[in-house]
Amino acid sequence: SKVPPIVLNNGVEMPQLGFGVWQVPNDEAERAVATALEAGYRSIDTAAIYGNEEGTGKAIAASGIPREEIFVTTKLWNSDQGYDETLRAFDTSLRRLGLEYVDLYLIHWPLPSRDRYVDTYKAFEKILADGRARAIGVSNFLPEHLERLIGETSVIPAVNQIELHPQLQQHQAREYHAEQGIATEAWSPLGQGRGLLEVPAIVAVAQKHGRTPAQVVLRWHVQTGNIVIPKSVTPSRIKENIEVFDFSLDDEDLAVFRALDEGRRLGPDPATFDMV
Numbered sequence: 152s153k154v155p156p157i158v159l160n161n162g163v164e165m166p167q168l169g170f171g172v173w174q175v176p177n178d179e180a181e182r183a184v185a186t187a188l189e190a191g192y193r194s195i196d197t198a199a200i201y202g203n204e205e206g207t208g209k210a211i212a213a214s215g216i217p218r219e220e221i222f223v224t225t226k227l228w229n230s231d232q233g234y235d236e237t238l239r240a241f242d243t244s245l246r247r248l249g250l251e252y253v254d255l256y257l258i259h260w261p262l263p264s265r266d267r268y269v270d271t272y273k274a275f276e277k278i279l280a281d282g283r284a285r286a287i288g289v290s291n292f293l294p295e296h297l298e299r300l301i302g303e304t305s306v307i308p309a310v311n312q313i314e315l316h317p318q319l320q321q322h323q324a325r326e327y328h329a330e331q332g333i334a335t336e337a338w339s340p341l342g343q344g345r346g347l348l349e350v351p352a353i354v355a356v357a358q359k360h361g362r363t364p365a366q367v368v369l370r371w372h373v374q375t376g377n378i379v380i381p382k383s384v385t386p387s388r389i390k391e392n393i394e395v396f397d398f399s400l401d402d403e404d405l406a407v408f409r410a411l412d413e414g415r416r417l418g419p420d421p422a423t424f425d426m427v
């Protein structure tokens with residue numbers, strides 16, 4: 152494969168770069184995932200709330216690629232938190248995907264105000280023990296949520312998927328994850344294409360390497376050690392975004408990126424987000 156793996160804390164290998172399908176309608180997701188698999192992606196990131204697990208599953212089935220060569224992530228939506236609710240929601244996700252197991256199952260948001268993520272995660276541990284997920288983890292958990300989870304359950308999350316891009320570098324979270332053996336996965340790695348790719352310093356690094364801004368941003372993630380899941384529905388961009396393993400950023404480039412951190416979120420704050 153074009154994409155090297157990250158070894159998760161339970162020994163399972165996950166491609167360091169995958170394909171995200173947030174905001175892609177079901178039909179279009181089927182086409183986009185098919186294009187991504189053709190381009191060499193072997194990891195797909197969906198979620199129950201995205202409404203495209205079915206299209207994603209269809210593209211995987213139609214690809215003819217052996218199931219064990221594709222790493223599939225889906226996520227439990229907020230309204231399904233709770234032990235029994237989680238087991239039911241997981242069954243529904245598997246059915247929509249048309250799969251017998253997922254590679255990674257994530258709690259989408261902690262919703263600390265509802266206080267259900269510990270019970271939810273206990274259901275995740277059962278799903279893991281039953282072999283219906285190869286790894287389990289969380290998304291949008293702050294270190295305080297992880298600390299509580301680790302104190303009250305037995306399986307350390309394999310992954311925390313958080314908003315992370317050059318303008319929100321998440322140094323503290325990354326450090327905490329590293330101490331705990333949790334892999335950091337970056338969502339909105341391209342800053343949702345909202346201006347990040349036009350930042351002059353990034354454009355300059357791209358020109359220096361004869362690459363696109365998206366490619367140097369993704370290369371920055373790879374060299375930072377993040378798992379990364381860029382989204383695009385444009386075939387040329389889907390292909391472009393995986394071609395980041397044949398060049399390297401140097402120390403000077405990395406210093407340019409380091410200076411771009413503004414600590415500014417594009418998405419909601421996990422401490423207060425409580426949409427169900």
Ligand code: NAD
Nearest residue numbers: 171172173196338339340341342343344365381382383388
């Ligand atoms: P992203 O940072 O991947 O940006 C995607 C946008 O960037 C595209 O819509 C397009 O406008 C632009 N783009 C993509 N490739 C480009 C290229 N080569 N050149 C120029 N522009 C390009 O944003 P995202 O979709 O928010 O995040 C990626 C994935 O992360 C999602 O699809 C989803 O799977 C995941 N995600 C998870 C959560 C969560 O709460 N866990 C939240 C948001 C996203």
